Amino acid sequence: MRRLFSAPTPPATILIRGARLLDPRSGVDREGDLLVRAGVIAEIGETGSLEAPADAESVDGSGRHVFAGFVDPHVHLRVPGQEHKEDLHTGTRAAAAGGYCAVVGMPNTDPVVDSTAILGSLRDAALREARVPVGFMAAISPGLAGHGLTEMVELREAGAIGFTDDGRPVVSAGLLRRALQYQRLCGGVLALHEEDPSLSGAGAMHEGAVSALLGIAGIPSVSESTMVARDAALAGHEGGRVHMQHLSAIESVRAVEAAKAAGVAVTAEASPHHLTLIDEDVRGLDTRLKMNPPLRTEVDRTALIEAIRTGVIDCIATDHAPHAREDKDVPFEQAAMGTTGLETAFAALYTHLVLPGLLDLATLVERLAAGALVVDLPVPAISVGEPANLCLVDLAAEWQVGEAGYESRSENCCFAGRQLRGRVLMTLAAGGVAYRERAFAIGVA
Amino acid sequence: MHNLLSIEQLDRDQIERLMDQAARFAEVSDREIKKVPTLRGRLVVNLFYEASTRTRSSFELAAKRLSADVLNFAASGSSVEKGESLKDTIATLGSYEPDALVIRSPHVGAAALVSTWTGVSVINAGDGTHEHPTQALLDVFTLTRRIGRLDGKSIWIVGDVLHSRVARSNILAFTKLGARVTVCGPPTLIPPGIDALGCEVRYDLRDLGGADVIYALRMQNERMREDYVPSVHEYVSCYQINAGRLASHQVLMHPGPVNRGVELSSDVADSPQALITAQVQAGVVVRMAVLYMVLAGARGPAGGATAAGTASATAQLA
Numbered sequence: 001m002r003r004l005f006s007a008p009t010p011p012a013t014i015l016i017r018g019a020r021l022l023d024p025r026s027g028v029d030r031e032g033d034l035l036v037r038a039g040v041i042a043e044i045g046e047t048g049s050l051e052a053p054a055d056a057e058s059v060d061g062s063g064r065h066v067f068a069g070f071v072d073p074h075v076h077l078r079v080p081g082q083e084h085k086e087d088l089h090t091g092t093r094a095a096a097a098g099g100y101c102a103v104v105g106m107p108n109t110d111p112v113v114d115s116t117a118i119l120g121s122l123r124d125a126a127l128r129e130a131r132v133p134v135g136f137m138a139a140i141s142p143g144l145a146g147h148g149l150t151e152m153v154e155l156r157e158a159g160a161i162g163f164t165d166d167g168r169p170v171v172s173a174g175l176l177r178r179a180l181q182y183q184r185l186c187g188g189v190l191a192l193h194e195e196d197p198s199l200s201g202a203g204a205m206h207e208g209a210v211s212a213l214l215g216i217a218g219i220p221s222v223s224e225s226t227m228v229a230r231d232a233a234l235a236g237h238e239g240g241r242v243h244m245q246h247l248s249a250i251e252s253v254r255a256v257e258a259a260k261a262a263g264v265a266v267t268a269e270a271s272p273h274h275l276t277l278i279d280e281d282v283r284g285l286d287t288r289l290k291m292n293p294p295l296r297t298e299v300d301r302t303a304l305i306e307a308i309r310t311g312v313i314d315c316i317a318t319d320h321a322p323h324a325r326e327d328k329d330v331p332f333e334q335a336a337m338g339t340t341g342l343e344t345a346f347a348a349l350y351t352h353l354v355l356p357g358l359l360d361l362a363t364l365v366e367r368l369a370a371g372a373l374v375v376d377l378p379v380p381a382i383s384v385g386e387p388a389n390l391c392l393v394d395l396a397a398e399w400q401v402g403e404a405g406y407e408s409r410s411e412n413c414c415f416a417g418r419q420l421r422g423r424v425l426m427t428l429a430a431g432g433v434a435y436r437e438r439a440f441a442i443g444v445a
Numbered sequence: 446m447h448n449l450l451s452i453e454q455l456d457r458d459q460i461e462r463l464m465d466q467a468a469r470f471a472e473v474s475d476r477e478i479k480k481v482p483t484l485r486g487r488l489v490v491n492l493f494y495e496a497s498t499r500t501r502s503s504f505e506l507a508a509k510r511l512s513a514d515v516l517n518f519a520a521s522g523s524s525v526e527k528g529e530s531l532k533d534t535i536a537t538l539g540s541y542e543p544d545a546l547v548i549r550s551p552h553v554g555a556a557a558l559v560s561t562w563t564g565v566s567v568i569n570a571g572d573g574t575h576e577h578p579t580q581a582l583l584d585v586f587t588l589t590r591r592i593g594r595l596d597g598k599s600i601w602i603v604g605d606v607l608h609s610r611v612a613r614s615n616i617l618a619f620t621k622l623g624a625r626v627t628v629c630g631p632p633t634l635i636p637p638g639i640d641a642l643g644c645e646v647r648y649d650l651r652d653l654g655g656a657d658v659i660y661a662l663r664m665q666n667e668r669m670r671e672d673y674v675p676s677v678h679e680y681v682s683c684y685q686i687n688a689g690r691l692a693s694h695q696v697l698m699h700p701g702p703v704n705r706g707v708e709l710s711s712d713v714a715d716s717p718q719a720l721i722t723a724q725v726q727a728g729v730v731v732r733m734a735v736l737y738m739v740l741a742g743a744r745g746p747a748g749g750a751t752a753a754g755t756a757s758a759t760a761q762l763a
Contacts (some may be wrong), residue, residue: 209641213453215552215574215613218636286555329532331552440577 001158004102004133005126006092009432011039012388015052019061019392022380023068024362025369033068036388039431044384060428061392068380069101069389069429070363072244073371074166074191074269074317075342077103077134078124080118081110083151086322086409088122092131094320094408096435099368099391099424102318104135107144108167114139114150116158125157125371132429133325135161135375137191144168149179156186158442161375164191166245169227169328171197176231180240189267189375191243194252195293199223204333206248206294208277212423214285216333219294225251232266241265243374246319248274249292250303252287257312267374270304271316272345273414276352277301287328288334288414291321305358308367315370318345322410339414344401347420355421361395388428397423446738448567451576452558452617460585460621460626467727473510476483480631484740487544492534493570494520494550499701499725500570502654507732513740516541531555535562544740547596547718548572566739574608580700581614583731585622587724588658591696600656601614601683602644604708605634605673609751611700612662627656630684633673649683653690660698661686661708662663677707688712688727 015283018345021044023029043050052058052222056327077091086094096104107113113122119138128132138160142168152163163179170176170192170381177191188244200223205211207218228244235242242257247270259266277295289295307313321338328335344367353359380389385407401415427435455463465599489508493501500516508515518538525534531550538546539623546563548556549570554568569722571577589595600619606612606628616639619626626644628635640646653659664680674680691697697709697719705711713719 141455209638212636212638213642214553215610327528329549330530331555412682428512
């Protein structure tokens with residue numbers, strides 16, 4: 001069953017010479033040459049040992065790194081209905097620019113992806129427009145209304161990766177239980193946005209000292225962690241499989257840890273912004289730092305990093321959420337929730353976690369690719385015979401995240417203005433060249 | 446001081462200089478002709494996105510006493526109701542080339558955000574549940590005139606702290622001036638983490654007798670509907686300041702308008718210990734001082750810088 005869709009690209013034939021090849025999952029950590037022939041990793045050898053075929057591009061990889069391509073199980077591509085924020089072309093261009101070779105779009109569009117007709121139109125659009133392969137989640141409940149189930153079997157047969165009401169929680173435990181029961185029939189992970197609206201209310205940021213000072217209604221950590229615990233218990237009871245989206249609080253990490261220890265089939269993700277920023281950063285009320293769940297405290301951030309390190313949190317997902325300028329150029333409480341993330345994820349995490357010694361590079365790149373596992377997609381690998389899904393990165397390159405100039409159609413990036421290290425130079429996705437950095441010259445052998 | 450966005454941004458010295466200036470204007474207010482020509486030819490725009498009687502009228506009167514022109518712009522019945530964004534409204538008003546913009550908004554940070562869009566002096570007349578700096582300044586003015594310096598004084602702020610911009614600004618202002626501030630109210634209406642502002646938190650009035658000043662907050666009826674407290678009756682029995690709770694050595698303040706019979710009993714509201722009327726009177730002279738501090742010396746009346754994007758020179762403090 002095909003669940004990833006992209007526009008046809010010519011299979012690449014490229015020799016990358018003398019790069020550091022790093023793919024911890026495949027046990028690869030060496031310097032060498034890597035030859036992609038007709039879109040497939042054909043040979044890996046000592047530096048200088050491989051000859052470029054006559055029709056090959058030759059890339060100088062010295063001082064640079066090649067990673068297995070990243071996979072993001074959680075992005076908002078805004079199609080259908082909000083193409084002024086993003087579309088499949090701009091969204092996947094942003095993904096490719098960030099080193100991603102596959103992304104999974106969320107169904108909270110307008111209309112919601114809750115029928116095979118809408119899913120089919122998305123699939124067709126992706127076959128025309130997507131620069132990197134895209135998969136689509138379908139809604140758990142029609143219209144994300146929280147009542148009743150979508151036609152999960154038919155949606156799966158039409159290519160749905162899994163199901164989520166992301167953007168909203170499944171408030172009714174009874175409905176989630178039914179979805180877990182139905183999962184036995186149709187398969188597909190249930191990805192959960194964990195939030196108890198009776199606790200989060202009209203909150204616009206983390207509830208704590210900063211929200212008290214600013215007078216902004218808070219979103220307490222327990223609004224997330226109680227739902228994580230509830231839904232892990234439901235999944236355990238039904239023998240189902242759930243994926244906890246964008247964890248933000250230490251209490252949620254503990255709940256996932258406990259569920260995993262109890263043998264529940266639960267996975268979890270954390271986003272680059274929750275791993276690098278905290279509520280103190282929101283003091284200036286920059287609306288680009290308004291997201292749901294909100295940025296929490298240093299204690300929470302530290303717990304998330306530790307969970308990424310130990311694997312309690314399985315993967316990193318950007319929750320790439322583009323918004324139009326008019327949705328963010330308003331007072332903080334009125335601003336839309338969300339930040340773009342695909343183009344800055346690696347550099348932000350490398351700069352703020354790897355360089356200060358909080359996380360090692362191998363773990364970071366593994367967690368950036370591991371999103372594939374939680375949504376049942378093949379994990380990209382630097383291995384002979386595998387399709388070329390990889391990115392070439394210059395770790396030394398320093399760049400400033402701009403106010404504008406993104407591949408994404410939107411500019412609401414929480415890292416805007418920051419000086420970051422690590423630049424993606426080239427991305428190969430499904431065997432084709434999906435992205436080349438403008439300034440990055442490629443010689444033809 | 447080019448803008449007045451919050452008490453948080455002020456230090457003790459700036460607050461005291463504002464108080465000194467307000468005291469000078471208070472002398473003017475005692476004269477037969479209460480108007481001075483200080484801001485003649487300047488334009489002050491009042492932009493109010495929320496209903497307000499006393500704040501708006503006292504800003505208007507303050508500007509007029511300083512001989513400034515005043516333009517009142519209320520959100521109701523305006524282009525705002527037709528869906529105009531705050532940013533566009535500011536650009537529109539900027540075309541009148543105002544010198545100061547007084548803004549009241551239901552949203553936290555609105556005044557600060559506006560100040561990033563315009564070079565005009567911005568004065569925060571209340572931004573959602575964040576701050577109401579001129580209220581805190583007039584409260585400080587009123588209180589110091591009655592009891593002298595605040596150093597070491599114990600001030601209890603009682604009631605709905607969670608939804609109160611007055612409480613936030615006053616906690617900051619009183620502590621900056623050396624007072625010990627205690628906030629007290631139902632646990633549902635005390636925001637977690639408020640002690641980070643430098644105040645103590647209590648949930649009952651047992652130790653209220655140790656207070657020199659009791660500052661009661663307005664208890665809005667809608668809070669009952671939102672389940673913050675079970676009933677008016679229970680709130681009254683736990684937190685109302687009445688004759689049995691107000692000791693003779695204490696003074697009583699309230700930002701108004703008072704819900705008689707809820708947060709205050711009528712007898713204490715009308716007692717000589719209550720500074721409520723004095724607070725309203727102080728509103729005009731303190732706002733005169735604020736307008737004077739942000740505008741005097743900023744630029745001449747003929748300066749005519751456009752609003753959008755032009756940062757005017759920082760005002761010299763008097």
